[in-house]
Amino acid sequence: MNLTLQQYGLTTTFATQMPTLTGVVLARITAQHRDLYQAVYEAGTVTAAVSGKLRHQLSTSVDFPTVGDWVWLTNVASDQAQIERVLPRVSVLARGAGNQAQLIAANLTTVFICMSLNADFNLRRAERYLTMAWESGATPVLVLTKADVCQDVSQKLAALAEVSVGVETIVCSAKTADGMALIADHVQPGQTVAFVGSSGVGKSTLINALVGQPLLSTREIRADDDKGRHTTTSRQLLVVPSGGVVIDTPGMRALQLYTGDLAKTFEDIASLARGCKFNDCRHVNEPGCAVLAAVAAGQLSTERLQSYQKLQRELSYQGLDARQREQAKLQRMFGGKSAMKAVVKASRHRHS
Ligand SMILES: Nc1nc2c(ncn2[C@@H]2O[C@H](COP(=O)(O)OP(=O)(O)OP(=O)(O)O)[C@@H](O)[C@H]2O)c(=O)[nH]1
Numbered sequence: 433m434n435l436t437l438q439q440y441g442l443t444t445t446f447a448t449q450m451p452t453l454t455g456v457v458l459a460r461i462t463a464q465h466r467d468l469y470q471a472v473y474e475a476g477t478v479t480a481a482v483s484g485k486l487r488h489q490l491s492t493s494v495d496f497p498t499v500g501d502w503v504w505l506t507n508v509a510s511d512q513a514q515i516e517r518v519l520p521r522v523s524v525l526a527r528g529a530g531n532q533a534q535l536i537a538a539n540l541t542t543v544f545i546c547m548s549l550n551a552d553f554n555l556r557r558a559e560r561y562l563t564m565a566w567e568s569g570a571t572p573v574l575v576l577t578k579a580d581v582c583q584d585v586s587q588k589l590a591a592l593a594e595v596s597v598g599v600e601t602i603v604c605s606a607k608t609a610d611g612m613a614l615i616a617d618h619v620q621p622g623q624t625v626a627f628v629g630s631s632g633v634g635k636s637t638l639i640n641a642l643v644g645q646p647l648l649s650t651r652e653i654r655a656d657d658d659k660g661r662h663t664t665t666s667r668q669l670l671v672v673p674s675g676g677v678v679i680d681t682p683g684m685r686a687l688q689l690y691t692g693d694l695a696k697t698f699e700d701i702a703s704l705a706r707g708c709k710f711n712d713c714r715h716v717n718e719p720g721c722a723v724l725a726a727v728a729a730g731q732l733s734t735e736r737l738q739s740y741q742k743l744q745r746e747l748s749y750q751g752l753d754a755r756q757r758e759q760a761k762l763q764r765m766f767g768g769k770s771a772m773k774a775v776v777k778a779s780r781h782r783h784s
């Protein structure tokens with residue numbers, strides 16, 4: 433049975449960019465294995481690779497196709513179709529990988545930030561994922577999984593609410609089916625939802641429940657690898673029978689940010705900072721710092737301020753090129769340019 437492109441989440445934004453040349457078709461990327469992609473078009477599924485011509489035009493890793501992208505394909509009748517164009521994205525989710533961006537998925541309506549209510553629950557992790565998700569252009573939703581094994585749900589919800597103002601939070605359990613209807617509300621025809629979060633929080637289990645069949649193997653039934661367990665290793669776009677599209681992503685160990693919108697995730701700090709005496713206040717030891725005053729008054733937790741400053745350092749570091757990064761590192765180590773110069777000079781003497 434062939435599914436229509438509508439079932440794969442086609443919206444008018446992309447439907448109006450249907451190619452008119454013969455031999456060129458509109459398709460959506462459903463999976464990626466190194467340089468090879470899997471794509472769906474109106475007549476079926478094909479393996480595809482970026483055409484030589486397109487490769488020359490693409491300058492950075494973020495320009496290359498990723499799961500969820502809408503593309504133009506040629507040669508769909510052959511073993512390997514060619515990706516000739518990647519249509520401009522309405523949203524794109526990316527993480528940092530070394531000093532590069534690694535794309536996770538494109539053209540999402542919603543990002544489900546999955547966090548389990550037991551071992552994985554961590555406010556600092558939530559802030560990190562929220563920062564990545566806000567940056568994508570899609571709407572983040574916090575999905576708290578495994579409610580069946582949590583004794584203090586309301587306590588955790590209250591703590592999370594303080595760091596996620598304006599973000600919808602869903603408490604669910606795949607075991608009891610609690611919250612599944614709220615999840616399904618976000619997976620409607622024309623919508624694309626990516627599931628992100630640490631390994632083992634239950635992303636594949638939720639997706640299987642939505643899709644209505646065990647399309648993705650979850651932990652118990654996966655073949656064992658060396659470490660005695662096996663988890664999702666690649667991203668995959670799947671159609672939900674009742675409408676909508678979901679993208680499963682491999683569990684992330686430590687999420688490194690590439691770019692991010694801290695003002696949104698830390699709106700409380702951003703708004704406090706407007707009351708600081710200095711415009712460029714770092715909220716470290718400056719006089720007249722409204723942020724530090726809020727910490728002292730117990731209105732803002734030290735942990736949250738530290739988390740903000742940590743992410744800020746990480747992001748400003750990512751925005752630099754390799755040479756600048758080296759300099760920034762030295763500057764941090766030696767506390768400023770003059771100190772650094774003295775060190776460099778001293779080391780030159782030593783080597784001469
Ligand atoms: N108690 C409980 N266990 C759950 C629930 N959902 C998932 N699990 C269990 O959690 C384990 C991991 O679930 P997965 O769905 O494979 O987790 P995942 O997030 O897809 O993991 P990766 O593929 O590694 O990213 C499995 O043993 C599931 O049975 C739940 O709601 N309650």
Ligand SMILES: [Zn+2]
Binds near residue numbers: 705708709713716
């Ligand atoms: Zn300040």
